[in-house]
Amino acid sequence: MPQRFDFLVLGGGVAGLSFALQAARHGSVAVLTKRERYESNTQYAQGGIASVLAPTDTFEAHVQDTLVAGNELNHQDAVEVTVREGPDRIRELVALGAEFNRASTGDFDLTREGGHSARRIIHAGDITGREVQRALLAACDAQKNITFFQHTAAIDLILDRRQAPGRASRCVGIYALNEHGHIDTFLAKVTVLATGGAGKVYLYTSNPDVATGDGVAMAYRAGAQIANMEFYQFHPTCLYHPEAKSFLISEALRGEGGKLRLRGGQTFMERYHPLGALAPRDVVARAIDAELKRTGDDCVYLDMTHLGRAFVTERFPNIYATCKAFNIDMAVQPIPVVPAAHYMCGGVVTDLQGRTTVPGLYAIGEVAHTGLHGANRLASNSLLEGLVFGHRAAQATAEEARALPPLPQDPPDWDPGSAVDSDESVVVTHNWDEIRRLMWNYVGIVRTDKRLMRARRRLDLLREEIRDYYWRFKVTRDVIELRNIADVAHLIVDCASRRKESRGLHFTLDYPNTDDHHWKRDTVVSREL
Incomplete structure (x- = not known):
């Protein structure tokens, strides 16, 4: 019932x-x-x-x-x-x-x-x-x-x-x-x-x-x-460590005076924005991405050492403790950081x-x-x-x-069709990994029409595989989530392909300038039912 x-x-x-x-x-x-x-x-x-x-x-x-x-x-x-x-x-x-x-x-x-x-x-x-x-x-x-x-x-x-x-x-x-x-x-x-x-x-x-x-x-x-x-926001500073999973290094560290540095200790944000390390997130994320591509380094560093141990441990106790668990003492060592997908x-x-x-x-x-x-x-x-x-x-x-009128007394029942228990769950894990990797490589901080086209072609095939799997086998939480990330990836690529300019979080090398005349408007899509 x-x-x-x-x-x-x-x-x-x-x-x-x-x-x-x-x-x-x-x-x-x-x-x-x-x-x-x-x-x-x-x-x-x-x-x-x-x-x-x-x-x-x-x-x-x-x-x-x-x-x-x-x-x-x-x-x-x-x-x-x-x-x-x-x-x-x-x-x-x-x-x-x-x-x-x-x-x-x-x-x-x-x-x-x-x-x-x-x-x-x-x-x-x-x-x-x-x-x-x-x-x-x-x-x-x-x-x-x-x-x-x-x-x-x-x-x-x-x-x-x-x-x-x-x-x-x-x-x-x-x-x-x-x-x-x-x-x-x-x-x-x-x-x-x-x-x-x-x-x-x-x-x-x-x-x-x-x-x-x-x-x-x-x-x-x-x-x-x-x-x-x-417009998917990439947070400029997530902890870069092989054993750390999805740990954010808050923007507040830069708000309190943290400095972004390259491996050799040089600061770089002043070359990208008048506010330096306090520039908006899209600017900081693109700057870090550009510097990593230029230098070939794996990460940049957020330096809090000049603020003293007493301040950083009192103001950022959770971040300090987490970094310390990975053998990084942010009171005396800069924190290795990279951008990561953060906010939709x-x-x-x-x-x-x-x-x-x-x-x-x-x-x-x-x-x-x-x-x-x-x-x-x-x-x-x-x-x-x-x-x-x-x-x-x-x-x-x-x-x-x-x-509102009363709810229906006889809503349509869930239709399992002829679905059976899956004996090939490897399809789910493989497609999950492939979607996330192609989105990072082709639809990340910096985009091009060619990258978006590649992503669209592969996503079309993956979504077809996922639809077939979804109807043939009984649903699990992993299948539900895989189906959803595939649809969201499709929507991101679709919207990104339509916007022929660079604005905010959407930066494309093919259209590097902002075009207010044609694109100072929302990109709206919907599915025909």
Whole structure:
């Protein structure tokens, strides 16, 4: 029997939990997470939350910094909403029990990161995301209307195709694979994608294993509009070590005075941007990539040694301890770093309340394209976006849920067809590795038409293999994720191939200049149903 709720949330990060807390005041909420409920991109966010909290800062300055970082491809209304509503959302988070670093005066200890013109980053040491997640989960536990379903992987959205002629099919829930290997049906008046990003589509990423682009892939298959997938942010500084996996070295280190150096000790960022190491992320990532190609080195180095042991151990205890575990003492040794896929600036197209182009389906957080980030995300605007749009979507859906017609009594059953248990799982692991490697080599920090064409041809073959495998064998979590990263890779290549200019995170050697006349607009794609 289907499980029925008023609100169905896919994902347990800052956006999903913020939504669930608000929506629980108006009805029953189910929150589905693929792994443990705390496992999300939010959990690993280090730097902080950007917001205007100091009397010397202004909304106008934060808006302008966001527009500059996004190469003015941002939607002005989305930027204004996020910046102006941010302080209230942070105060609500503090009221829930989130604890952030404070100065001796009792005020927030605000720091600065790349692209910001002021110190406006509120933080909890270097584990801000973990503290935000802790506070939100504790608040959710106090709400009797919220039910968590852990180890539950969404497979596809359920569309009610029994609509009046000319009306789009309404989303009424999802099929999901539970931890026992069974397919469950979840129905809800409102379905909310809060599934985060898709860093695992690339070979090297700062993201955890859950970041496989599930929300974008499912929404695309359901006919939703998707925009700006060519803008994938590569964080300039991830720890370079053979035994380290996806460990981010926060932008805050450069905000506090860290220097980027080559193997011989020379600094280089001043040759690429007036802000040097504090330039926007796309500039820093491309600069590092260019220097590695020029020198043939495996990495560059982030030097904090001039700041002293007391400062680095107190300000960055988690990063210090992790580096030390890999025999790198950042108080006396520069940290080896390389760029890695970090943040998806495109996503499922939404309005300012999180509504997608599919009725009944909302998207919030990294999975959504609200227009906030434009062609490049400004540091620490991501947790802020999750807080703001989680709140806005909950307000909108509270009214919408009351007005919607009843859910179908007889939703379409999951159709396993003639699927059997797989005896050739090597296909999954091989295709997974191949997609991630070809995306890194052909659709990475610097692109060309020829590289994109190669990627498209190979992806077409891989997606056909994956479709055949998907229908012939019983679904597993690995197959679900493989299918999703293949669809997301296709969308990134499609959007990148359409944009005939270089802007923000999309840099192509064939069109190295920005072309405002033709391309100061979003790249929007959708699947014909």
